[in-house]
Amino acid sequence: MVEFEKQYPCIDSDLPEVHATSPLPLDFKNYKLIKVVLRPSVFRKRVGSFKAIFKTPKKEKSFYFKFNIDANIDVFKAKRKLYNDKILSDNDYEKVSVKIDKLPSKVITCSMPKKLMTKNYISANSILTMNRFEYKKDLLRGDKVRSYIRDGMLVIETEATLISDGDIGEVVKIKVDNGKVFKAKLISKYQAIILE
Numbered sequence: 001m002v003e004f005e006k007q008y009p010c011i012d013s014d015l016p017e018v019h020a021t022s023p024l025p026l027d028f029k030n031y032k033l034i035k036v037v038l039r040p041s042v043f044r045k046r047v048g049s050f051k052a053i054f055k056t057p058k059k060e061k062s063f064y065f066k067f068n069i070d071a072n073i074d075v076f077k078a079k080r081k082l083y084n085d086k087i088l089s090d091n092d093y094e095k096v097s098v099k100i101d102k103l104p105s106k107v108i109t110c111s112m113p114k115k116l117m118t119k120n121y122i123s124a125n126s127i128l129t130m131n132r133f134e135y136k137k138d139l140l141r142g143d144k145v146r147s148y149i150r151d152g153m154l155v156i157e158t159e160a161t162l163i164s165d166g167d168i169g170e171v172v173k174i175k176v177d178n179g180k181v182f183k184a185k186l187i188s189k190y191q192a193i194i195l196e
Helices: 002-007 040-044
Strands: 017-020 032-037 047-055 060-068 071-078 093-099 116-118 133-135 144-151 154-162 171-176 181-186 191-194
Touching: 002 040, 040 047, 144 171, 144 181, 171 191
Parallel strands: 144 191
Antiparallel strands: 017 060, 032 047, 047 060, 071 093, 116 133, 144 154, 154 171, 171 181, 181 191
């Protein structure tokens, strides 16, 4: 159960039923659990198997177990159609509870990350998955910034257009009014320092 809780902190479940796939040794109660090995796909199944590695009085030994879990996970569903390059807001999705065996891969669970932007069209009532989104940068291609270049003691200010998306603190390419392209470090949502 601990492994499922690591994967889904918001899991709602009773303890899973666990059974060994073969008879356990008579002195099994003296074995110490070292780790549990689960394949990633197991975290979206009600019934599955896993390997557990134990320390015995003489060596390490592996045993295989089957489990059955009845669990619900909090996920997010689109309230309406979401089009390409839509910046996600709280009004675009709602939290719903879904059976563990109905989860798609890369599902967003428990809490919605901030600054997500759709990569493609998402239909209404679709369960939201991370592969449908990318993180929105602080500034997007085409945004205007005031750019500064230092020439000795002189600082020249000019307006520039971003050629690529970027976050504050990143180095991006910008184009100044005369058409020249420079690398610049974004220092705020409105300013950049030209590095060349």
